[in-house]
Amino acid sequence: MQIKGFTAAAVKAGIRYQDRLDLGLIFSEVPAVAAGVFTTNKVKAAPLLLDMERLGKGQAQAVLVNSGNANACTGNEGKRMARETSAMVARQLGMDEGLVQVASTGVIGQALDLKPFEEAVPRLVASLAADGFDDVARAIMTTDTVPKSSFRQINIDGTEVSLLAIAKGSGMIMPDMATMLCFLMTDAQIVYPELQAIIRTSVDGTFNRITVDGDTSTNDMVLALANGAAGNRWIDEDNPDGRESFAAAVMAMFKDLALQIVADGEGATKLVTVRVVGARDDEGAMRAAQTIANSSLVKTAFFGEDANWGRIIAALGRSGCYLDPDRVAIYFDEVQMVRDGVGLGDKAEEACSSVLRQDHFTVTVDLQDGSGTAEVYTCDFSLDYVRINADYRS
Amino acid sequence: MQIKGFTAAAVKAGIRYQDRLDLGLIFSEVPAVAAGVFTTNKVKAAPLLLDMERLGKGQAQAVLVNSGNANACTGNEGKRMARETSAMVARQLGMDEGLVQVASTGVIGQALDLKPFEEAVPRLVASLAADGFDDVARAIMTTDTVPKSSFRQINIDGTEVSLLAIAKGSGMIMPDMATMLCFLMTDAQIVYPELQAIIRTSVDGTFNRITVDGDTSTNDMVLALANGAAGNRWIDEDNPDGRESFAAAVMAMFKDLALQIVADGEGATKLVTVRVVGARDDEGAMRAAQTIANSSLVKTAFFGEDANWGRIIAALGRSGCYLDPDRVAIYFDEVQMVRDGVGLGDKAEEACSSVLRQDHFTVTVDLQDGSGTAEVYTCDFSLDYVRINADYRS
Numbered sequence: 187m188q189i190k191g192f193t194a195a196a197v198k199a200g201i202r203y204q205d206r207l208d209l210g211l212i213f214s215e216v217p218a219v220a221a222g223v224f225t226t227n228k229v230k231a232a233p234l235l236l237d238m239e240r241l242g243k244g245q246a247q248a249v250l251v252n253s254g255n256a257n258a259c260t261g262n263e264g265k266r267m268a269r270e271t272s273a274m275v276a277r278q279l280g281m282d283e284g285l286v287q288v289a290s291t292g293v294i295g296q297a298l299d300l301k302p303f304e305e306a307v308p309r310l311v312a313s314l315a316a317d318g319f320d321d322v323a324r325a326i327m328t329t330d331t332v333p334k335s336s337f338r339q340i341n342i343d344g345t346e347v348s349l350l351a352i353a354k355g356s357g358m359i360m361p362d363m364a365t366m367l368c369f370l371m372t373d374a375q376i377v378y379p380e381l382q383a384i385i386r387t388s389v390d391g392t393f394n395r396i397t398v399d400g401d402t403s404t405n406d407m408v409l410a411l412a413n414g415a416a417g418n419r420w421i422d423e424d425n426p427d428g429r430e431s432f433a434a435a436v437m438a439m440f441k442d443l444a445l446q447i448v449a450d451g452e453g454a455t456k457l458v459t460v461r462v463v464g465a466r467d468d469e470g471a472m473r474a475a476q477t478i479a480n481s482s483l484v485k486t487a488f489f490g491e492d493a494n495w496g497r498i499i500a501a502l503g504r505s506g507c508y509l510d511p512d513r514v515a516i517y518f519d520e521v522q523m524v525r526d527g528v529g530l531g532d533k534a535e536e537a538c539s540s541v542l543r544q545d546h547f548t549v550t551v552d553l554q555d556g557s558g559t560a561e562v563y564t565c566d567f568s569l570d571y572v573r574i575n576a577d578y579r580s
Numbered sequence: 581m582q583i584k585g586f587t588a589a590a591v592k593a594g595i596r597y598q599d600r601l602d603l604g605l606i607f608s609e610v611p612a613v614a615a616g617v618f619t620t621n622k623v624k625a626a627p628l629l630l631d632m633e634r635l636g637k638g639q640a641q642a643v644l645v646n647s648g649n650a651n652a653c654t655g656n657e658g659k660r661m662a663r664e665t666s667a668m669v670a671r672q673l674g675m676d677e678g679l680v681q682v683a684s685t686g687v688i689g690q691a692l693d694l695k696p697f698e699e700a701v702p703r704l705v706a707s708l709a710a711d712g713f714d715d716v717a718r719a720i721m722t723t724d725t726v727p728k729s730s731f732r733q734i735n736i737d738g739t740e741v742s743l744l745a746i747a748k749g750s751g752m753i754m755p756d757m758a759t760m761l762c763f764l765m766t767d768a769q770i771v772y773p774e775l776q777a778i779i780r781t782s783v784d785g786t787f788n789r790i791t792v793d794g795d796t797s798t799n800d801m802v803l804a805l806a807n808g809a810a811g812n813r814w815i816d817e818d819n820p821d822g823r824e825s826f827a828a829a830v831m832a833m834f835k836d837l838a839l840q841i842v843a844d845g846e847g848a849t850k851l852v853t854v855r856v857v858g859a860r861d862d863e864g865a866m867r868a869a870q871t872i873a874n875s876s877l878v879k880t881a882f883f884g885e886d887a888n889w890g891r892i893i894a895a896l897g898r899s900g901c902y903l904d905p906d907r908v909a910i911y912f913d914e915v916q917m918v919r920d921g922v923g924l925g926d927k928a929e930e931a932c933s934s935v936l937r938q939d940h941f942t943v944t945v946d947l948q949d950g951s952g953t954a955e956v957y958t959c960d961f962s963l964d965y966v967r968i969n970a971d972y973r974s
Contacts, residue, residue, distance in 0.1 A: 229903075295893070
């Protein structure tokens with residue numbers, strides 16, 4: 187997992203916990219074209235406010251990211267901390283401070299201490315290496331149990347272009363936009379408007395379709411850096427083929443990461459695709475799919491491996507999606523459980539129960555009322571989810 | 581707990597479980613003025629469809645209610661079963677079948693078996709007694725751990741009027757409208773339009789403000805029967821004082837029952853009032869209060885007795901309510917934890933933690949932006965909630 191012209195590193199800075207990687211740095215040898223998508227939460231953490239301001243130029247060269255402290259709800263002091271940490275990086279690297287993006291994840295509402303950064307940033311810069319991305323993927327984990335990354339190589343007009351994305355996310359995950367950090371590095375030559383549009387579309391089709399617990403964080407961000415080191419023909423409006431290949435790769439990588447995030451949802455034991463078809467329109471289908479995918483009762487039934495279609499139908503009925511209850515069909519994978527709004531009995535339920543014992547399965551709800559469809563990815567709701575979240579700060 | 585002219589009884593019918601009260605009957609000696617409010621879920625259980633049709637006349641004389649099976653999502657067969665059980669009651673009591681209301685709670689999607697009803701209804705009718713309401717309150721419990729009732733006596737123009745309400749509800753509870761059954765019996769003389777309006781307003785102010793898990797069931801209903809046996813001066817548009825006394829009593833009783841329901845929420849260990857003040861308008865305040873009260877992360881933090889105001893602010897930020905993050909104040913009971921969007925540190929958090937160790941407390945969020953307010957009642961989200969709901973049908 188290397189990308190031409192990029193280096194990365196992570197160190198143990200002791201920001202909250204001792205003896206774990208908690209501070210990462212991604213560096214591009216030259217200023218890269220940069221695009222970002224940030225949380226829709228009205229309460230945005232200090233680093234995001236700084237990043238959004240700086241990204242106005244469509245350029246970035248370094249990303250400093252820490253776990254253990256979200257630097258959210260920390261007022262003007264938090265904004266100052268975000269600025270100071272970015273200044274440390276800029277000084278060490280001899281670069282423009284305005285090209286440093288900062289990201290934080292962890293506990294909300296605690297002041298960020300500068301000391302660990304002062305001690306760690308020089309070590310961090312000294313450790314920058316082409317193969318440092320695995321360490322960064324580990325450094326940004328909070329309640330994640332596994333690091334998450336995705337890698338693709340594509341061909342743009344005869345030139346090989348590489349893309350690498352790393353992500354974290356496990357709780358506070360829900361569409362609009364899923365609580366998470368994701369950094370995409372590519373050596374592609376691509377103009378800013380195309381990069382921004384591709385990132386936006388790919389986020390909508392992937393990270394905005396996953397849900398762990400219906401909560402949206404103050405710190406979500408997806409950042410893409412394209413440094414052009416591949417030397418491919420520029421991806422711009424005059425290169426639709428190149429644009430298409432690049433966009434397809436980003437969409438595939440973000441979907442890959444989105445599913446990794448759900449599968450690693452806090453306490454999750456199952457990855458479930460909720461698919462609604464036959465709705466009057468796509469909006470209704472999405473509302474229905476999200477309501478089902480977020481229902482605590484549906485999710486605890488998944489955990490109990492119980493084909494409790496009554497809870498699915500109850501969630502459907504309160505979703506606001508138009509439906510005729512007497513037409514609804516429900517399938518677990520290929521096994522039909524409900525026809526015309528009525529359950530198909532014990533034998534169907536037994537067959538569905540074996541589907542639910544799998545780690546991955548799809549619930550399909552067919553409203554038989556039109557051609558609207560939507561797909562959302564969720565996980566089950568387990569005892570460990572409660573354990574993790576009742577104890578998280580202790 | 582007796583109401584002039586009303587009798588009630590409950591028996592063990594073996595509808596789903598053996599050896600527990602699971603079938604109840606409420607009977608008024610004369611046809612009573614009757615009003616109801618039914619679930620907003622688009623999927624409505626068979627009994628509700630029948631009741632809504634029959635209540636068109638504004639009259640009812642008997643209510644048959646069973647637990648163990650919701651008779652929801654059971655198609656035309658379910659509607660036939662609802663009708664047949666009501667016919668059994670009417671035959672036994674020698675009354676008009678159209679004056680029988682039916683209610684069911686329990687598992688969704690399983691056919692209702694008529695046999696237990698055939699055997700039990702004669703016993704049920706034979707047991708009708710003035711003091712039978714406690715038994716009915718027990719018979720309608722599902723995952724409830726305690727029966728729920730509320731009793732008031734008021735004076736209308738010199739005449740004593742009594743009101744008794746019983747309710748059940750513990751999971752699938754959320755505003756709009758909370759999943760539950762509630763039956764109000766009164767000997768008041770009151771005209772139908774006033775009774776219906778008072779019930780509707782009281783539901784909005786009470787049951788629609790509680791949430792356990794954000795789910796809304798297919799079987800929610802509130803039914804009020806007023807048989808006039810008190811002989812008070814009629815409560816109608818020409819009796820504003822009588823109307824006011826009666827409405828205040830109903831509101832107080834429904835609030836009493838609503839709080840009983842939240843306190844007995846599935847797995848709940850704490851009853852929490854979420855109060856939003858200083859919002860730009862009441863709608864925004866309500867949206868903010870509901871989002872906080874439904875957040876799994878906020879509720880698991882309550883369970884962990886963790887004054888995790890960061891999760892409260894994150895929920896607030898995604899609620900859609902207008903807010904300036906730099907003005908937000910948060911209090912646990914009287915103890916301030918957040919000022920101008922920033923936490924007040926370890927000492928404040930310690931003080932808040934002792935508030936959270938209580939069984940009841942209030943979270944107040946002040947947006948300092950206007951005069952909009954809202955109050956919602958919720959509970960914590962515990963390991964037992966998941967245990968109960970992963971195993972509910974087994």
